Amino acid sequence: MDRRILGFDSPLFSTLQHILDTADDADKSFNSPSRKYVRDAEAMAATPADVKEYPNSYVFVVDMPGLKSGDIKVQVEDDNVLVVSGERKRDAEEKDGAKYVRMERRVGKFMRKFSLPENANTDKISAVCQDGVLTVTVEKLPPPEPKKPKTIDVKIA
Numbered sequence: 001m002d003r004r005i006l007g008f009d010s011p012l013f014s015t016l017q018h019i020l021d022t023a024d025d026a027d028k029s030f031n032s033p034s035r036k037y038v039r040d041a042e043a044m045a046a047t048p049a050d051v052k053e054y055p056n057s058y059v060f061v062v063d064m065p066g067l068k069s070g071d072i073k074v075q076v077e078d079d080n081v082l083v084v085s086g087e088r089k090r091d092a093e094e095k096d097g098a099k100y101v102r103m104e105r106r107v108g109k110f111m112r113k114f115s116l117p118e119n120a121n122t123d124k125i126s127a128v129c130q131d132g133v134l135t136v137t138v139e140k141l142p143p144p145e146p147k148k149p150k151t152i153d154v155k156i157a
Contacts, residue, residue: 047084047110058138060084060114065132074127074136077113080120084136085111119143 050061062084064072072086090107116122116138124139 047112049084049112049114051114056140058117058120058140060134060136060138062112062134062136063132064129064134067129067132069129072127072129072134074125074134076116076122076125079122080116080118082114082116082125082136082138083111084114084134085109 047062052059052061060082064086067086067088071088072084075083075085077083087109088107090103119141121139121141125136127134127136129135
């Protein structure tokens with residue numbers, strides 16, 4: 001069930017979750033996934049993205065409403081996995097006497113991982129966030145040139 005529906009996105013529950021995560025590190029079970037793994041899976045499921053292929057590049061488009069560039073991290077792991085991650089934080093709960101009546105906007109960590117094709121040039125990646133939309137462009141490597149036949153001189157013995 002979605003934690004937001006139950007009202008679990010409050011700072012109190014975030015603190016309790018942090019305490020449980022600390023306790024979880026001390027008591028690891030080999031049969032069940034850790035809370036961190038479950039949270040990462042939830043973060044990935046809650047971060048939709050579009051992927052486009054152009055003749056010379058791959059473009060990944062992810063909605064990031066209300067985030068600044070400092071809140072977003074774009075990395076390449078293991079030479080072929082593009083990782084887009086970050087965290088959306090809730091404003092101070094009580095400011096100028098205001099209290100939340102309803103909290104529906106998603107807060108917390110987000111993450112998406114994309115396996116890059118072999119022809120992706122991981123040295124030429126650019127990321128731009130404009131109007132709440134992150135666009136990551138990964139250029140393609142040029143196709144390998146066809147091998148030319150090698151001519152061998154025949155000598156007369």
